[in-house]
Amino acid sequence: xxxxxDVIAAVPAPIPLGHAPDHRGSWIPTGGMIATRxxxxxxxxxxxxxxxxxxxxxxxxxxxxRLLTHAIAPKSYGAAGGEDIFNALVAGVIYVFGFIVAATxxxxxxxxxxxxxxxxxxxxxxxxxLALYLARIPAGLAIVVPLVAIGFTIVCAVCVFAAPTxxxxxxxxxxxxxxxxxxxxxxNDHPDEVICNFNYQGGSGVVTTVLNSNAVPCxxxxxxxxxxxGPGAPTVSAAPTPAMIxxxxxxxxxxxxxxxxxxxxxxxxxxxxxxxxxxxxxxxVGFIVGLGLGSLLGQRTVAVILMIVLEIVxxxxxxxxxxxxxxxxxxxxxxxxxxHLEPSDLGFVFGGGGGPDGGQGTSLLVPESRTAAVFVIIAxxxxxxxxxxxxxxxxxx
Amino acid sequence: MSLTVSxxxxxxxxxxxxxxxxxxxLTKRFGENIAVNGVELLVPRGCAFGYLGxxxxxxxxxxxxxLGLTHADAGTxxxxxxxxxxxxxxxxxxVGAIVDEPRFHGHLTGRQNLQILAAAREPEAKLRIGPxxxxxxxxxxxxxxxxxxxxxxxxRLGVAACLIGDPxxxxxDEPMNGLDPAGMQDMRDMILSLxxxxxxxxxxSHLLDEVERTCDAVAIVDRGKVxxxxxxxxxxxxxxxxxxxxxxxxxxxxxxxxxxxxxGRVEIGPVGLGITLPAGTGRDVxxxxxxxxxxxxxxxxxxxxxxxxLESWFLQVTSRLxxxx
Numbered sequence: 106x107x108x109x110x111d112v113i114a115a116v117p118a119p120i121p122l123g124h125a126p127d128h129r130g131s132w133i134p135t136g137g138m139i140a141t142r143x144x145x146x147x148x149x150x151x152x153x154x155x156x157x158x159x160x161x162x163x164x165x166x167x168x169x170x171r172l173l174t175h176a177i178a179p180k181s182y183g184a185a186g187g188e189d190i191f192n193a194l195v196a197g198v199i200y201v202f203g204f205i206v207a208a209t210x211x212x213x214x215x216x217x218x219x220x221x222x223x224x225x226x227x228x229x230x231x232x233x234x235l236a237l238y239l240a241r242i243p244a245g246l247a248i249v250v251p252l253v254a255i256g257f258t259i260v261c262a263v264c265v266f267a268a269p270t271x272x273x274x275x276x277x278x279x280x281x282x283x284x285x286x287x288x289x290x291x292x293n294d295h296p297d298e299v300i301c302n303f304n305y306q307g308g309s310g311v312v313t314t315v316l317n318s319n320a321v322p323c324x325x326x327x328x329x330x331x332x333x334x335g336p337g338a339p340t341v342s343a344a345p346t347p348a349m350i351x352x353x354x355x356x357x358x359x360x361x362x363x364x365x366x367x368x369x370x371x372x373x374x375x376x377x378x379x380x381x382x383x384x385x386x387x388x389x390v391g392f393i394v395g396l397g398l399g400s401l402l403g404q405r406t407v408a409v410i411l412m413i414v415l416e417i418v419x420x421x422x423x424x425x426x427x428x429x430x431x432x433x434x435x436x437x438x439x440x441x442x443x444x445h446l447e448p449s450d451l452g453f454v455f456g457g458g459g460g461p462d463g464g465q466g467t468s469l470l471v472p473e474s475r476t477a478a479v480f481v482i483i484a485x486x487x488x489x490x491x492x493x494x495x496x497x498x499x500x501x502x
Numbered sequence: 503m504s505l506t507v508s509x510x511x512x513x514x515x516x517x518x519x520x521x522x523x524x525x526x527x528l529t530k531r532f533g534e535n536i537a538v539n540g541v542e543l544l545v546p547r548g549c550a551f552g553y554l555g556x557x558x559x560x561x562x563x564x565x566x567x568x569l570g571l572t573h574a575d576a577g578t579x580x581x582x583x584x585x586x587x588x589x590x591x592x593x594x595x596x597v598g599a600i601v602d603e604p605r606f607h608g609h610l611t612g613r614q615n616l617q618i619l620a621a622a623r624e625p626e627a628k629l630r631i632g633p634x635x636x637x638x639x640x641x642x643x644x645x646x647x648x649x650x651x652x653x654x655x656x657x658r659l660g661v662a663a664c665l666i667g668d669p670x671x672x673x674x675d676e677p678m679n680g681l682d683p684a685g686m687q688d689m690r691d692m693i694l695s696l697x698x699x700x701x702x703x704x705x706x707s708h709l710l711d712e713v714e715r716t717c718d719a720v721a722i723v724d725r726g727k728v729x730x731x732x733x734x735x736x737x738x739x740x741x742x743x744x745x746x747x748x749x750x751x752x753x754x755x756x757x758x759x760x761x762x763x764x765x766g767r768v769e770i771g772p773v774g775l776g777i778t779l780p781a782g783t784g785r786d787v788x789x790x791x792x793x794x795x796x797x798x799x800x801x802x803x804x805x806x807x808x809x810x811x812l813e814s815w816f817l818q819v820t821s822r823l824x825x826x827x
Contacts, residue, residue: 130591131623137621137628145618147610222605222617226663229569231594234624451741502569 120420126233129231131321134240142244146214156210158247159202160256168263175267186267191372192451194260195380199253200387207249207388208412211395214241215493216405219500228502238400245392250461253388254381261377268371276360276479277302277375281370285362292351292358303361315345315353379448390482391416393411394439399488401496414442424470436473442481445473505752519583520670522702523548523568528577530560531565533601539726545719547670548699548735551704551712552734555723556820558642561706562602565675565724569599574765582670595624598664608649612640612659615648620666627666634665639688653680661692672696673704678712689718714812724820734812741815744808745788747784748774750801758798764791774804 147153171185218224218237227237271278277298281290290301301323315321345353371378391412399408410451420440428435435441473481523545528608530538537560545551550653555561566572570590579586584593604769606615611632620627635644638658643651651659657680664672671679674693678686691704693716707713713720721731732738745766751753756770764787766779788807795802810818 129595137625141614141618141621144611144614145607148614150609151752217607221607222603223607223615224603225571226604226606226619227622228592229597229599230619230622230667231591231597232707235590237622259547 106315117132117163120391130233132233132235134236134243138236139241139244139247140352142214142240145217145243146210146248149213152210152213153248156252159206159257160199160249162253163202164198164256164260167194167198168267170213170262172263172267173302184267184269186264186371187269188264188370188372190263191260191377191380194264195257195384196447196451199256199260203249203253203256203388204391204416205413207391208254208395209409209425210245210249211392211397212246212399212405212408212412214392215399215401216403216408219403219502220405224500225502234498235371238497241396242393242490245396246389249388249392253371253384254384257381257384261372261381265371270370272365272368272370274365275302275304275370279365281368283365285366288362288365289355292354296322296350299357302369303357304364305357306360308360308390309353309356311349312344312353312356315350315492318345320345321350335347371448376448380451383443384453386446386482388483390439390443393486394489396401397491400493402497403418403500413422427471432471435471436477437481437484439482441471441473441487442478444470445478446482519600520547521545521580522551522582524580525564525568525705526578528564528579529566529575530563530572531575538574540565540667541723541728543721543728543731545702545721546821547702548697548700549718550693550703550705550716552717553704553722553723553776554708554710554713554720554816557708559723559820560725560726562675563726565599565601565673565704565706568672569594569597569601571601581639582749586620595671596667596671598667598669598671599675600657600660600664600677601675601795602665603653603679604660607650610648610656611647612651612662612714613643615659616644616663616666616695619663620772623667626668627684630666630668631662635664637665638692644709654685657681657685657689659687669701669705671702673706674708676708677705678707678709684713688748708813710813710816712764720812722816722819730819738810738812738815741810742778743783745777745779745791746804747777747791747795747802748773748804749795750803754798755795755800758793758800762790762794764794 113387159201168190171182171190174182175185218227228234268281270281270451271281272281277295279288279298280291299316300321305316395408395412398411399405420438423435423438424441424444426435521544523543525543528538528541528543529536539560541564545562551563553561563572567574568581568586572586573587579751581593582596584590585594587712606612606617610618613635617628617633620631627821632641634639638661640655640658640662643655646660648656657677661677662672663671663706677689678691681689690712693705696703697718705713705717717734718733719733720737721728726791727793746756751768752770752772753772753776756768759768759775764777766777766783769776769778777791792802
C-alpha cells in the first residue's frame, strides 16, 4: 500500500538545467490529458443532456411516435421510416442542431478553464499551453462524434426497417425493389392499376387501343397520360380482350421501369454512409470553430450566441443570396462549403447542397466547386484552431 | 540567515543554485501603472519565506510573473536555478503554486480536479493524488463535488494540487484566507513540515502574525518594490525597540530621563513610561534607565524590554506610516 510518506517524503532531486521531464514543453498532448479533458466535459450534466436530447432523443421520440401511430392506424398514418423521413430527420434536425450543440460543446471546452479558474493551475504545471489547447480537440470530438453517430444510426435503422412496404409510384401502390421482369409480372397481375396510373410513352398499337377503348374503368382516376402517340391511327374497334389489356399493362410497366427503379423505400447503404460522414464533418466543424471562438473570447455565452447566429441566420442568407460583388466572400463561409459536400442523392433539403447536379450550378446554392469547398473547410478548421491556440498561449492566466 | 550573494554564487546558474527564486530588475507594467518595479529578490532554498506587503503592493503580480501566468516587461528571473521563461517547463516541473483564491471545476470532485492537473504533470503525479489529499486532511471529502466545498476546503485542495507535483518550491498566495483558527494551525504545521523536508515555501500574505510564526525570512514589498529582505531575526534586530517602565511618579520619571545619556523618545503614561530606543542600543542602557530613576527617588516596579514585532516593524518600513524607503 502506498502511503503519504512513501510518495511525498523528501524534497525531490533537482531537475537538470533545461531538461523538462516527460516532454512537458512539447505541444503534443498526452493521452492522460485528453482522457481527463474528456472526463471534464462528460461530467457537465446539463450540457450532456442537451447533446443527447438534440442528437438522439428528438429523432428517437419523433420516430417512436410515427411507429406507434402507424401501428395503431396504418391507413391514416404512413410508415415511420423511408427515405423521405430519413432526409427530413438527417438534414432537418441532426444537421442543424448537431452543429449548434457541437459548437456549444466547443465554446464550453474553449472557455471554462479560464472562467472556472483551472487555467491558472494548468499553466503552473509547466505543460505547454498549446498542448493544453490541442488536448481539447480529440476529447470534445470523442463526445460529440459518437453521440451524433448513435442518433444517426437510430434514424437509419428505423428508416430502413420501418420503411413502407409499397412504393407509391404515379399514384399506384407498387411493391418496391422489383426487377424489370418482376414489375412486368406484377403489371400482368394488376393491369387496371398500371393502365389507370402509369405514364404511356407511345410506340405500341395495343396500348393505344386499350387506352382509347376505355375498356378499363378507372373510376374517375383517369388513365396515365399518353405522352406520345404511337404509330397507327387510333381505331375504335371491338372491346379489347383481357389478354390485350394485360399485354398493354406489361408494355407500360417496361416503359416505366427506369423511373420506377429510382424510387426507393429506404435510403441506400451508400447514401447512409455518405450522409453519416457528412453529418460528422458538420459537427466536427461546429466543435472546432466553437472551440477556437470560445478560447478567443474567453467566455462561453457570447461565443455560443455567435455560433448560433452563424448557423441559423448568416449561413442560410449567404448560401442562397447570389451577390456578384461579394461572391468570393460568400464562398468563404464554411456553411456554404459544407452544404456543397452534401451527398448529391440526399435530396434538396438545403437547396441541393451538391444536389443532383453534382454541384454544377443548378442548385439553389451559391455555386462553388467541391475542391474550393474542401479548402474553405480546411482553412476554417486550421484558422480557428490557430486563433484559439494563439489566444491561449498569449493570454494572461 | 544571511542573504548575501557571493560573486561566485551569482554566476553559478544551474539547478543546484542556492536560490529557489532569484530575480533581478524584474518589472511589470499595466499601462502607466508599474505593478512590479525592478524587483531584486533572493529566496534561499529550504526555508519558509514570507513575501509581505500591503494590499495593491504587487505581491500577486510578482508571483504571476514568476510562474509565467503573465509576462515580465523587463528583468531576469530564475526558479530553482532554471532561467524562466526560457526553461519554464523544467522550472515549473518542481514548483507548486496557489495564486489568488484557488478555484476548480465545481462540477467535478476534488479528486477528479487533481486528476486533470496530474495528467498535465509527470505520470507519477497520479500516484500522489491520494497521499496529497490525505496530507491536507481532505481524503474523506475528496470524492465530493468542489461546488460543495467551503473556502477553507478549496484552500486545502489547492495545497494538494501543489503537492501532486512533488515540488521543491511551493508558492502560496494568501493560503490562510478562509481558514478557521484550527485550519490556520494545520496550514502552519503543514508549511513547517514541508520546510522540514527540505522544500522551499514562499508565503505571500498580509497576515503578519502568521508569517512571523511560520517563516524564517521575509521580503517586504511596497509600491511594487522590495524594500527590505532578510532573515526575520536579522531584520528585527535592526529595528528600534521599546522599554516599558512601571513606576511611582511617571511625570517626574520622564523629567529625570530627559537630558540624560539614555536618549530615545519618552512617552509618559498613567502608570509609567514607554521609552523607544534606536536599533543597536545596548542592554546597559536599560540598566542606566533603572539607575537614573532609582537615584532620582522614583520607585521602579517593573522594567521590560519589548521586542518589536514583525507587524510593528512592517508598519515602520512601509508607506502606511508615510515613511517609504
